[in-house]
Each structure stands twice: as structure tokens, then as C-alpha cells.
Amino acid sequence: MKTLKYQQDAINELTDKAVKLLNLGGARRKIVFEAPTGAGKTVMTCQTLANIVDELRTRGDSRFKECAFIWFAPRKLHLQSYMSHKGAFGETRKLTPVMFDELDQSEGIQPGEILFVNWESVNKEKNIMVRDSESSASLYEITRRTQQELGLPIVAVIDEEHMFWSNTADKTEAVLERISPAVELRISATPKTAHPDERTKVYRQDVIKAEMIKKEVVLNPEIEVSSSEDDTALNERLIKIALEKRNQIAEAYRAEGVSINPLLLIQLPNDKKEAMTVEDEKVAAQVKTYLKHMCDITEENGKLAVWLSNEKSNLAGLEKPDNLAQVLLFKEAIALGWDCPRAAVLLIFRKLQSDRFTIQTVGRILRMPQQKHYPNDLLNVGYVYTDIAKEKIDIVTADAGYILNDTITAHRRANLCNVSLKSVYSERPNIERNYLGTDFRNVLYDTATDFWKLEQGAGLFSIAELAAMRGDEDEYQPLPETDDLTINENRRRVQNSIRLDVKTINIEIPKDVHFQNEVQTLSVERAKFARTAGEIDGVFIAYIDGKGGQFERKGRTDKIASFLTELIADSFGIYETDAKKVVLYHENRPKFDRLLETALEKYARKREVAAAKAAAARVYKEHDWEVPEQRVYYAETNRVAPAENHALLPFIQLNTASNPEKEFVKFLEANSQWIDWWYKNGDNGKANYAIEYHKGQDGEKGLFYVDFVIRMKNGHIYLFDTKSAGSDIFAADKHNALLEYVKENSTAEQPLAGGVILQQGSNWLYSPQHIDNTTDTLNWSCFYPQQA
Numbered sequence: 001m002k003t004l005k006y007q008q009d010a011i012n013e014l015t016d017k018a019v020k021l022l023n024l025g026g027a028r029r030k031i032v033f034e035a036p037t038g039a040g041k042t043v044m045t046c047q048t049l050a051n052i053v054d055e056l057r058t059r060g061d062s063r064f065k066e067c068a069f070i071w072f073a074p075r076k077l078h079l080q081s082y083m084s085h086k087g088a089f090g091e092t093r094k095l096t097p098v099m100f101d102e103l104d105q106s107e108g109i110q111p112g113e114i115l116f117v118n119w120e121s122v123n124k125e126k127n128i129m130v131r132d133s134e135s136s137a138s139l140y141e142i143t144r145r146t147q148q149e150l151g152l153p154i155v156a157v158i159d160e161e162h163m164f165w166s167n168t169a170d171k172t173e174a175v176l177e178r179i180s181p182a183v184e185l186r187i188s189a190t191p192k193t194a195h196p197d198e199r200t201k202v203y204r205q206d207v208i209k210a211e212m213i214k215k216e217v218v219l220n221p222e223i224e225v226s227s228s229e230d231d232t233a234l235n236e237r238l239i240k241i242a243l244e245k246r247n248q249i250a251e252a253y254r255a256e257g258v259s260i261n262p263l264l265l266i267q268l269p270n271d272k273k274e275a276m277t278v279e280d281e282k283v284a285a286q287v288k289t290y291l292k293h294m295c296d297i298t299e300e301n302g303k304l305a306v307w308l309s310n311e312k313s314n315l316a317g318l319e320k321p322d323n324l325a326q327v328l329l330f331k332e333a334i335a336l337g338w339d340c341p342r343a344a345v346l347l348i349f350r351k352l353q354s355d356r357f358t359i360q361t362v363g364r365i366l367r368m369p370q371q372k373h374y375p376n377d378l379l380n381v382g383y384v385y386t387d388i389a390k391e392k393i394d395i396v397t398a399d400a401g402y403i404l405n406d407t408i409t410a411h412r413r414a415n416l417c418n419v420s421l422k423s424v425y426s427e428r429p430n431i432e433r434n435y436l437g438t439d440f441r442n443v444l445y446d447t448a449t450d451f452w453k454l455e456q457g458a459g460l461f462s463i464a465e466l467a468a469m470r471g472d473e474d475e476y477q478p479l480p481e482t483d484d485l486t487i488n489e490n491r492r493r494v495q496n497s498i499r500l501d502v503k504t505i506n507i508e509i510p511k512d513v514h515f516q517n518e519v520q521t522l523s524v525e526r527a528k529f530a531r532t533a534g535e536i537d538g539v540f541i542a543y544i545d546g547k548g549g550q551f552e553r554k555g556r557t558d559k560i561a562s563f564l565t566e567l568i569a570d571s572f573g574i575y576e577t578d579a580k581k582v583v584l585y586h587e588n589r590p591k592f593d594r595l596l597e598t599a600l601e602k603y604a605r606k607r608e609v610a611a612a613k614a615a616a617a618r619v620y621k622e623h624d625w626e627v628p629e630q631r632v633y634y635a636e637t638n639r640v641a642p643a644e645n646h647a648l649l650p651f652i653q654l655n656t657a658s659n660p661e662k663e664f665v666k667f668l669e670a671n672s673q674w675i676d677w678w679y680k681n682g683d684n685g686k687a688n689y690a691i692e693y694h695k696g697q698d699g700e701k702g703l704f705y706v707d708f709v710i711r712m713k714n715g716h717i718y719l720f721d722t723k724s725a726g727s728d729i730f731a732a733d734k735h736n737a738l739l740e741y742v743k744e745n746s747t748a749e750q751p752l753a754g755g756v757i758l759q760q761g762s763n764w765l766y767s768p769q770h771i772d773n774t775t776d777t778l779n780w781s782c783f784y785p786q787q788a
Contacts, residue, residue: 075119105142348386719742
């Protein structure tokens with residue numbers, strides 16, 4: 001391996017800063033180590049740890065003579081780092097890499113040992129590694145023995161530091177706080193730590209100068225404009241162009257006399273979800289079909305490798321320079337810790353509304369396979385192709401929240417002393433469900449009739465004149481007369497406001513954009529491609545899918561799409577794909593936006609009136625509620641939050657949780673010595689705890705989902721709903737209903753208390769009496785858990 005000045009400079013700087021912080025004493029002193037992908041972060045960190053050991057032993061003024069290390073890494077990256085260190089120190093034994101099951105747990109981490117830990121194995125309370133058992137000590141107990149019994153400071157390495165933030169930031173902080181390392185070395189190409197004690201940075205230009213990575217990245221090079229509508233979908237054009245670039249690179253390597261088979265990486269659209277979506281399956285099938293029939297690239301002949309959650313093939317030896325595979329089809333799995341320097345071209349498919357891809361993904365094609373640049377600059381550049389159709393493209397970092405599982409499941413704590421509370425629920429009739437019914441068709445038609453009746457003047461310029469002024473390639477041509485007089489009349493009425501003779505719908509994608517692989521927003525020049533009929537269907541559905549968000553999703557998009565195309569057919573005599581072109585045409589779209597928004601709002605108000613009538617006659621059913629055995633949360637709207645005394649673990653909190661809720665959770669956790677457990681309730685459905693109440697002067701019945709159920713260690717149950725003063729116009733109605741509920745259901749075995757509760761300074765106030773509002777708290781009581 002080459003000896004590189006920038007690496008040695010970084011190693012020396014990191015060593016000096018780490019030893020300095022160790023000598024200062026204290027805990028959780030942070031060093032951020034920032035270096036671009038391909039710079040050799042693992043190699044530099046490995047040597048830094050070895051140097052720290054040497055420095056502590058040889059410096060006469062060191063506070064410590066020895067130390068221990070923990071290396072945290074997300075997913076399976078800890079295994080890769082473990083093997084790297086095993087190889088590096090196999091002979092010298094200067095450092096000893098160990099896995100959790102190799103550690104002598106009764107002794108703690110020994111001097112010079114590096115304990116490699118998978119982050120996902122410690123960031124949940126139920127995980128074995130953080131729980132003491134008869135057969136093993138927890139990580140927390142091991143680190144305590146290391147620090148207190150052996151007297152060793154711990155240096156914690158947080159590899160791919162950016163992955164430890166977003167949805168898991170609070171949990172990261174909680175784990176590190178319990179371990180309390182002396183120094184934290186946080187490594188990333190895109191670090192998130194805001195105010196470290198020290199920072200060391202390797203600059204991209206130094207890594208390029210050392211010929212370790214490519215000089216730049218080019219987005220969609222040599223894209224040829226296609227303005228005619230043919231049978232070739234954009235996806236297939238991009239596959240063809242990307243494969244041609246791979247073949248050019250292969251020929252260039254042969255000309256250099258180098259045995260390297262360049263690899264084309266093709267990423268499926270939904271990289272935020274590990275599981276395959278319908279869209280992913282469709283694109284994957286299209287890619288495989290094209291590669292097989294047009295290029296003779298298949299899994300069977302070894303030229304196609306697949307790395308998907310439900311399918312893996314031809315992955316053995318994929319990283320070798322002369323491996324047979326020419327194309328790798330993947331989603332997200334390779335974006336972390338995968339090193340394949342022969343990867344040269346990246347094709348990124350994206351969902352229609354997407355405008356971003358990640359530094360980590362682009363970084364896969366930046367390494368130089370022989371750690372040198374070549375005379376032919378074709379080999380010194382990374383090539384990215386994408387179907388992103390935006391004027392600006394964001395290049396972002398991938399953190400732990402970038403990859404989403406659809407759900408998070410929390411489980412009831414073992415041996416929980418449960419409660420049994422009378423709860424009510426309602427089986428809503430269809431009229432009360434917020435769904436889009438078939439009667440929306442009539443509302444849409446009536447709204448459209450009003451629109452068409454408005455005979456709009458030509459204004460300053462006609463549609464034809466505006467098209468000519470813009471230099472549109474297709475000349476405006478009014479549609480010919482039909483035998484239907486109503487259709488002719490409708491066409492005449494809208495002739496100056498809606499273009500009906502739409503021949504093509506274009507997509508504009510970036511063209512020849514040169515950039516460095518850093519967090520940034522690119523402003524791009526774009527090339528036009530005519531959409532095929534199949535692509536138009538997809539774009540149309542994506543457009544419609546963004547409408548009617550106030551209604552339940554099930555069936556909504558299909559109904560709006562069907563009714564709108566029927567409307568255009570009935571009104572203008574334009575059918576199927578041609579009707580969708582009319583809607584999608586860039587100057588027509590604002591008019592259809594307004595038409596749909598108006599019709600949907602009218603329909604929503606119509607349903608509200610009907611639902612209110614039905615609600616007044618609603619009958620609630622009663623059942624016994626207890627803390628559920630498990631609860632499933634949507635990952636996109638919730639996150640794991642720090643809490644150890646919640647009835648379900650891990651504690652899952654809404655991303656939009658109110659400040660009073662979050663502050664009350666902190667208050668409950670701080671008083672765990674008096675609280676047996678607490679439970680944050682949901683806000684809908686039979687599975688969540690609710691009581692009946694009556695709203696306002698009209699007395700409309702409703703369900704009140706009380707925020708918190710709290711069981712004290714003395715057996716008392718408190719039912720609290722957090723508010724801020726004046727935040728809920730029905731707060732008094734809910735509070736008074738809860739007081740009546742408490743009065744009727746409290747027993748000697750299960751005494752109840754509670755009400756609306758709000759924070760005032762360091763106190764939490766609630767009223768044991770009926771209230772008229774939440775602003776006058778003069779006679780309210782304080783909730784003191786130690787006295788409850």
C-alpha cells in the first residue's frame with residue numbers, strides 16, 4: 001500500500017489530539033474525523049489507535065499508561081472493521097481486536113483490546129448485549145469494570161457517525177452517556193456532531209492529488225435529446241447509455257493493458273425502504289428483461305449480479321478486478337461499507353417526485369482500482385445517470401433515518417402489573433369514515449360544468465400565440481369539429497384557457513453536470529425526452545396521487561383518476577392517454593389543480609355535514625382496556641425516544657409530539673422511583689384507551705383519548721391529558737368528563753385520579769374539581785409523584 005502524506009498527517013494530528021484530551025481527564029470529549037469516501041478512514045483510524053497505545057506508554061507526562069477501545073459501527077460494518085484490524089495486527093499484536101463473545105467478560109476490556117460492537121445490538125433495551133444475565137454481563141457492566149476496576153479510560157470509535165443521528169439521535173446519546181467513554185472519535189465523510197472538542201479533516205483535493213479517488217463525477221454525460229414519442233421508455237434509454245459508458249471504460253482499460261472489468265451499478269427507485277415495493281419490482285423486471293434480450297447479460301451467464309432483500313446472486317468475488325459480472329442491480333444494501341474499486345458507472349432510478357441521492361451511494365464509484373490515475377482521463381472520472389426530473393438536485397448524506405422500515409414494534413415489559421380500565425369505542429358507519437366515495441363523480445362533474453360555462457377571453461395573447469412566442473416545437477392546432485354539439489361547445493369555451501391538442505409530454509433530466517461528491521444542491525441544465533404512453537400513465541397516477549390528501553388513501557387515487565379521464569372524454573371527446581396528456585401539459589396543469597382542489601373541498605364539506613348528523617346518533621360500545629402486549633407504529637411518523645419506565649419498550653414517540661407531551665415524559669422518567677410504569681396512549685381506534693365526552697354547547701358526542709395512563713408503585717392510577725393553557729377549546733369538557741369517569745370507576749383495589757394537566761414552571765398542575773377553562777389555575781393541585 002502507498003505511503004500517503006495526507007494519511008500520515010491525519011494520523012499524527014488525531015493521535016496528538018486524542019492523547020491531549022485523555023490527559024485533560026473528564027468524560028465524553030469528542031474528536032470529529034472527517035474524510036471523503038475512498039480516503040482510507042479505516043486505515044488511518046486503525047493506525048491512530050496503535051499510535052495512542054504507543055504514546056501513552058512512552059510519554060512520561062501521560063495521565064494514563066494504557067487504555068481500552070470500543071468500536072461502534074452500524075449494521076454489519078463492525079465485522080468488516082474487525083477483520084481489517086485482525087489482519088493489520090495479526091503479527092504485531094499491538095492491538096487485539098475482539099468480538100463480544102470473545103471477550104473475558106468477568107475481567108472487562110483489557111489494555112489494548114478493541115471491542116467491536118454492532119450498533120443495532122445495543123440501541124434497544126431488550127437487546128441481549130445491554131442486559132445482564134446468568135451467562136453474561138451487559139456491555140454497561142463490562143465498561144464499568146474496565147473503567148472502575150481496571151482503571152482504564154475508554155476511547156470509543158463511532159464509525160460512520162452520520163448514521164447514528166436522525167431517528168436514533170436520542171438513543172445514541174443515551175447509550176454513550178451510560179458508557180461515558182473518556183474520548184469519542186467520531187468518523188464520517190459527512191459528520192453531524194456540531195461542537196466537538198477537536199476536529200481533524202482530510203480534504204478531497206488532497207485525496208484526488210494522491211490519486212486515491214477519481215477527479216470528479218459527471219451526471220448524465222453525452223445525453224442525446226429525443227423530442228419524438230417512440231416506443232423506447234426513458235428507463236431503457238438510460239440503461240443503454242449507462243451500459244455503453246461501461247463498455248467504453250472496459251475498452252479503455254484494455255488499451256492500458258489492465259485486467260479490470262468495470263462494473264455498472266443500477267439502483268432501484270425506493271432506496272429508503274429495504275423491502276421491494278411494487279415500483280421496485282416493475283423496474284427490476286424491466287432492467288433484467290432489457291439486459292437479457294438486448295445485451296445478453298443475465299444471472300445465468302454470470303454477467304448480472306443481484307443484491308436485493310429478497311434475491312441475491314453472483315455476489316461471491318464481486319469485488320475482484322476481473323470478476324465476470326458487468327452489472328449489479330441493488331437497492332440500498334451496498335451503500336455502507338462495501339468496497340469495490342472496479343465500480344465505474346452508477347445508474348440511479350428515482351421515484352417521480354424525488355430530487356436527491358446520497359453521497360454514500362455515489363462514493364461507491366469513486367475509488368481508483370489501482371490507487372493511481374491513468375493517462376486516459378475517461379478512467380479518472382465517475383459517471384452517474386439518473387431520471388431525476390428537477391431543476392435542482394440535492395446530494396445528501398444518508399443517516400440512520402434515511403432507510404426506513406415500514407413499522408416499529410414496541411413490546412410490553414415482562415411481568416408488568418397491568419390495569420383494567422373501562423374504555424369505549426365506536427364502529428363508525430361508512431358515512432362517518434373520511435373516504436372518497438363514488439358520489440364524488442357528481443361533485444366533480446358539477447364543478448367542471450361551472451368551470452366550462454365561464455367563457456374565458458383570449459387575454460393579451462391566445463394559446464397559439466403564446467406557444468409561438470415560446471418556440472414550442474409542436475404547432476398549436478385546434479381540434480376538428482365532432483358530431484356532438486356539446487363537445488364542440490365545450491371545446492370552444494376553453495379554447496383560450498386549456499390546450500387540448502397536446503401531442504407529447506416531455507421529461508427534462510440533467511445533462512452533462514460536473515460535480516464533486518459533497519453535500520450540495522446542483523442547479524442543472526436539462527435535456528428533454530418525450531414520454532412513452534406507459535410512462536405517461538405512471539406520471540398521471542403520480543400527479544393524481546397528490547390530490548385529496550384530506551381523505552383516506554384506500555381507493556382515492558383510482559377514483560379521482562377514473563372520474564377525471566371520464567370527465568375529459570365526456571366534455572371534450574378526448575380519451576385515455578390523450579386525456580392524460582391534456583391534464584399533464586405544463587400550462588394546463590394549474591387549471592386542473594384548481595378544478596380538483598375545488599371539487600374535493602366541496603365534497604369534503606358535503607361529507608362533514610353528513611358525518612356530523614351520523615355522529616349525533618352514534619352509539620358507543622364498552623370494553624375492558626389494558627396495556628397491550630405489543631403495539632405497532634408507522635416508522636415515517638414516529639421515532640424511538642429515550643425512556644426506560646414506559647410500559648412498552650422501546651418507547652416510540654410521534655415526530656410531531658407536542659412540547660407539553662415531551663416535557664411530561666421527561667418529568668415521569670425523572671420520578672421513576674415512585675412510578676411503577678407509565679403509558680403514552682394512542683389517539684384513535686379500539687386498541688387505545690378512550691372515554692366518552694360531550695363537546696361544547698351543542699353537546700355533540702366524542703371520544704376522548706387520554707394521553708397518559710400512570711401506575712404508581714402504591715397501586716394508584718393517574719389518567720392525565722397534557723395541555724398548554726388555552727390550547728384546546730374542548731379541554732374543559734374533556735377534563736370534566738374524566739372527573740366523572742374517575743368518580744364512577746375508582747375502586748379500593750384500583751383507585752383513580754387525574755384530569756387535564758399543564759406545566760407551570762417546574763410544577764405540573766391539575767384540578768380535582770370541574771373547570772371552565774385551562775387559563776385560571778388558581779385552585780389547581782400539583783402532581784407530586786412522591787406524594788401520589
